[in-house]
Amino acid sequence: MASLNEPVTIGLLFSQTGVTSVIERTQRQAAMLAVDEVNRAGGIDGRELLIEDSDPASDAVKFRTEAERLLDAGVATIFGCYMSSTRKAVLPVVEQRRKLLFYPTLYEGFEFSSCCVYSGAAPNQNSRWLADYLTETYGLRYFFVGSNYVFPYESNRIMRDLLHHRGAKVVDEVYIPLRPHDDDIDRVMERIKAGGPMVIFSTVVGEGSVKFYQAYDRAGFDRTKYPIASLTSGEPELLAVGKDASIGNVTAAPYFSVLETEANRRFTTAYRERFGADMPISAGTEAAYFQVHLFAEAVRRSGATDRESLLRVLPTFSFEAPQGPVQVEESTHHTYLWPRVAVVGESGRFEIVREASAQVKPDPYLIEYDDEFEMSASRVAKGGGTV
Incomplete structure (x- = not known):
């Protein structure tokens, strides 16, 4: 049982270099922003949220080895992946370790994993x-x-x-x-x-x-x-x-x-103040942001970071994301979104x-x-x- 004051560490699995880094860098930055917001608000019931970073360099093999390294380092959950080939390389690792991958990118659908929360758009x-x-x-x-x-x-x-x-x-x-x-x-x-x-x-x-x-x-x-x-x-x-x-x-x-929502104005203002006034923001960026907040709230409500506790709690609440309220659907682990x-x-x-x-x-x-x-x-x- 973790100490009430022990930090919670998450792993970021976004490419900072390579062919898809143009979007993955923005996803990584959005996740970092969400972590900062959680900590400025007092953490997760007083527990600081920490990051273990990586650069899998847009390479599926490196995604798998970096996922293994992050889990060996003791992260509670992994956030990341962009291409489906990289998600498919990482899923066996988190499934074997009985951990969770929060995946913030649209994809082709026709998949279910008990170890994945799909935050991007389904078909x-x-x-x-x-x-x-x-x-x-x-x-x-x-x-x-x-x-x-x-x-x-x-x-x-x-x-x-x-x-x-x-x-x-x-x-x-x-x-x-x-x-x-x-x-x-x-x-x-x-x-x-x-x-x-x-x-x-x-x-x-x-x-x-x-x-x-x-x-x-x-x-x-x-x-x-x-x-x-x-x-x-x-x-x-x-x-x-x-x-x-x-x-x-x-x-x-x-x-x-x-989008002209109050939540989006707060998000875009905070993002550009930290990372640059001209920094672009996409759907993948926004999903990488809100899924960290979903995770933090699930840990807060369940008092735990294990996969079973998180999956039991995630479908029971919504988060006011920049796109509108979002919520994880219980049977598929995909997310209610706003097309x-x-x-x-x-x-x-x-x-x-x-x-x-x-x-x-x-x-x-x-x-x-x-x-x-x-x-x-x-x-x-x-x-x-x-x-």
Whole structure:
């Protein structure tokens, strides 16, 4: 039994270097901010919350070895992972040790682990919303391009089915390396040109995403009619891409930093005061932030840090996250979230064009696959504000 004054130590498993560090650095910073907030508020019933840090460098093998090192160092819980390949490398480690991984990134769904809390969007909280918006707004011809790893293949499979059920056609599908050369991008551009006018659905991540968006802009495609749509390109990627290559592109996510909620104003102000006024904030950043607060409250309520105690308590309360109240769902360990769709406006910032009016229950297996889903959705005018 831990002393009432003994610190609680968590492990951070976010890449500070490597191909996906552009987003993982923001997730790490958000987790650090949440830890500071917990400690400034008196800790967890007086117990200080400490961090054991790491840099798995966007490499699945290093994610596994760093997870083992963190647990050997005695951390109570691990927070981290971005790519699905890294999550899948870490899960056997936490399962063997009977610990928990808090995973703050959207993913392809169709997974359950008794040792994982999924804080990012499940397919019904982003893919389904994006498919509806795209087919209603831009037409029925699509080109898929993705990075060559687990998430893009599975996400594209889901999106293909969603588009098919909405009468749309996927004209072509291509995958490129996680670290693509210019020749890889050029070949994709040639295939897009050969296919005729199409909306692009991109599951390219990290540095490859930046190169792809910039190449699409140089090619001169009209993004008011044929944008790049994505689940993964948030504010960090847009900053790297640049304003001119971002305008008109579409993203679906539970959170955008332009949200005008009191919780979000507090979060974005605190984040930028600590890490820089121009620092981008994405849905993955926000999830990495709120899941630390969920953990701290679960420890406070249960008086323990073991997996069973945390999982028993987590579904019993909600936290006022920047996106809105969030809560862990008991049977799947996924999270009730607030789906939204946004388009990059002329200012270079996201403008929310569709959003849920209530939190949406996670459906990681898309059991209610083709129903009249979440009809509580609100259509909103450019710049926000419910119509």
